[in-house]
Amino acid sequence: xxxxxxxxxxxxxxxxxxxxxxxxxxxxxxxxxxxxxxxxxxxxxxxxxxxxxxxxxxxxxxxxxxxxxxxxxxxxxxxxxxxxxxxxxxxxxxxxxxxxxxxxxxxxxxxxxxxxxxxxxxxxxxxxxxxxxxxxxxxxxxxxxxxxxxxxxxxxxxxxxxxxxxxxxxxxxxxxxxxxxxxxxxxxxxxxxxxxxxxxxxxxxxxxxxxxxxxxxxxxxxxxxxxxxxxxxxxxxxxxxxxxxxxxxx
Amino acid sequence: xxxxxxxxxxxxxxxxxxxxxxxxxxxxxxxxxxxxxxxxxxxxxxxxxxxxxxxxxxxxxxxxxxxxxxxxxxxxxxxxxxxxxxxxxxxxxxxxxxxxxxxxxxxxxxxxxxxxxxxxxxxxxxxxxxxxxxxxxxxxxxxxxxxxxxxxxxxxxxxxxxxxxxxxxxxxxxxxxxxxxxxxxxxxxxxxxxxxxxxxxxxxxxxxxxxxxxxxxxxxxxxxxxxxxxxxxxxxxxxxxxxxxxxxx
Numbered sequence: 001x002x003x004x005x006x007x008x009x010x011x012x013x014x015x016x017x018x019x020x021x022x023x024x025x026x027x028x029x030x031x032x033x034x035x036x037x038x039x040x041x042x043x044x045x046x047x048x049x050x051x052x053x054x055x056x057x058x059x060x061x062x063x064x065x066x067x068x069x070x071x072x073x074x075x076x077x078x079x080x081x082x083x084x085x086x087x088x089x090x091x092x093x094x095x096x097x098x099x100x101x102x103x104x105x106x107x108x109x110x111x112x113x114x115x116x117x118x119x120x121x122x123x124x125x126x127x128x129x130x131x132x133x134x135x136x137x138x139x140x141x142x143x144x145x146x147x148x149x150x151x152x153x154x155x156x157x158x159x160x161x162x163x164x165x166x167x168x169x170x171x172x173x174x175x176x177x178x179x180x181x182x183x184x185x186x187x188x189x190x191x192x193x194x195x196x197x198x199x200x201x202x203x204x205x206x207x208x209x210x211x212x213x214x215x216x217x218x219x220x221x222x223x224x225x226x227x228x229x230x231x232x233x234x235x236x237x238x239x240x241x242x243x244x245x246x247x248x249x250x
Numbered sequence: 251x252x253x254x255x256x257x258x259x260x261x262x263x264x265x266x267x268x269x270x271x272x273x274x275x276x277x278x279x280x281x282x283x284x285x286x287x288x289x290x291x292x293x294x295x296x297x298x299x300x301x302x303x304x305x306x307x308x309x310x311x312x313x314x315x316x317x318x319x320x321x322x323x324x325x326x327x328x329x330x331x332x333x334x335x336x337x338x339x340x341x342x343x344x345x346x347x348x349x350x351x352x353x354x355x356x357x358x359x360x361x362x363x364x365x366x367x368x369x370x371x372x373x374x375x376x377x378x379x380x381x382x383x384x385x386x387x388x389x390x391x392x393x394x395x396x397x398x399x400x401x402x403x404x405x406x407x408x409x410x411x412x413x414x415x416x417x418x419x420x421x422x423x424x425x426x427x428x429x430x431x432x433x434x435x436x437x438x439x440x441x442x443x444x445x446x447x448x449x450x451x452x453x454x455x456x457x458x459x460x461x462x463x464x465x466x467x468x469x470x471x472x473x474x475x476x477x478x479x480x481x482x483x484x485x486x487x488x489x490x491x492x493x494x495x496x497x498x499x
Contacts, residue, residue, distance in 0.1 A: 004337045007341060008341045029360050030360075092256045095252070099475070102473065102474055102476075102477020106439045109454075110454060113458070114276045114463050193350050193353045194350075197352075197443075211356065212356030212360075220356045220357050227349055227350070228349045231349075
């Protein structure tokens with residue numbers, strides 16, 4: 001703990017030393033930490049230079065990310081469960097899924113603009129493509145890990161197929177599914193930066209993009225920090241919820 | 251067999267969807283895309299043919315991926331095994347970890363220019379982050395019983411590290427390498443967004459400028475197929491090298 005603190009201090013210290021004291025690099029290449037920090041605070045109440053405060057940008061990004069994320073959950077989890085439960089669905093969907101999986105969200109941008117236009121729908125679609133993969137994969141693994149013995153017991157007692165699925169397989173898979181939900185949130189949040197490269201007027205990705213145009217490296221770093229911090233907070237909240245849901249199951 | 255049925259029926263659905271709806275104004279049918287894709291192997295898209303574009307992208311991905319992996323494995327193992335190293339690097343790593351490679355684009359341009367350097371930097375990050383994470387968890391989850399056995403039999407710290415911790419972490423490292431490879435390959439599009447005149451990512455980026463949906467679908471196909479092949483190769487390598495551990499999943 002102490003070492004961590006010292007390490008962070010040392011990191012910031014070295015950063016400060018090289019930028020503010022020695023001036024090895026010009027400040028528009030790498031601004032010193034004090035400047036980044038003041039820009040960060042200032043960005044909470046000033047709209048310069050990109051037309052919105054930090055909180056407004058964050059809210060805009062969250063809206064896009066959560067919309068895409070929501071669809072990814074609603075479609076991805078049942079799809080993963082179905083693939084693991086029914087071998088025909090698996091055989092049918094898996095090849096397609098394997099081919100679409102390695103395609104990054106960014107690559108869909110041109111196509112999504114053409115199909116959905118420049119509004120929130122196309123951005124949410126890009127987020128969707130990034131977030132749906134971990135949902136499907138984790139639900140699939142979770143269901144596959146159901147113990148055969150449990151299924152046999154259920155069969156002995158004459159459980160129907162849906163009963164087996166809903167009372168045995170899904171509860172078994174729940175921890176895995178929730179991991180997928182968490183990973184997907186990370187992926188969704190990461191994808192917004194890509195999504196906002198396409199004609200956004202608000203959002204953290206947009207802010208970074210704008211600051212790059214006017215060489216405000218401090219705002220770029222503020223944006224990156226904000227993305228990192230928000231991602232961290234969102235993941236923590238979800239971990240908290242997941243732990244509450246799984247109480248006594250581990 | 252099922253794979254073929256599945257893909258063919260997807261293509262048919264696509265063809266029907268495009269044919270009978272208004273979307274055909276902007277969206278090409280599957281046959282056009284496939285034709286264009288095959289065609290791109292003979293006639294150049296932009297300056298090069300498809301195999302060359304793929305080669306250019308691989309030349310960006312592979313070196314940066316290798317460097318990122320080596321850094322990630324070394325740092326991850328050290329962080330997982332030696333507590334002081336962990337406490338020194340953990341906070342900085344945690345700060346960098348959630349920032350997506352694509353968010354680094356502006357700053358990597360400022361730092362490394364618009365040449366290959368900034369592209370390598372982005373891909374390096376995409377590989378480095380997951381590999382480190384998995385290496386940490388690999389070194390952390392070594393069975394304490396094995397270590398105690400080693401200690402009881404009089405193994406030195408160095409020996410324990412070399413012959414218990416390292417081999418134990420290998421499967422974890424490999425799953426990190428797998429994720430890292432997928433991530434690096436996905437990042438090539440972002441990297442080639444910086445400025446490029448060739449590469450699979452370029453095919454997609456430039457199609458955005460010319461509004462050529464067919465071309466961007468051809469690029470997507472290229473990325474998907476190469477990504478799929480890379481993942482398959484990696485899995486085969488893993489099966490060969492880690493034959494002693496059959497990981498579930």
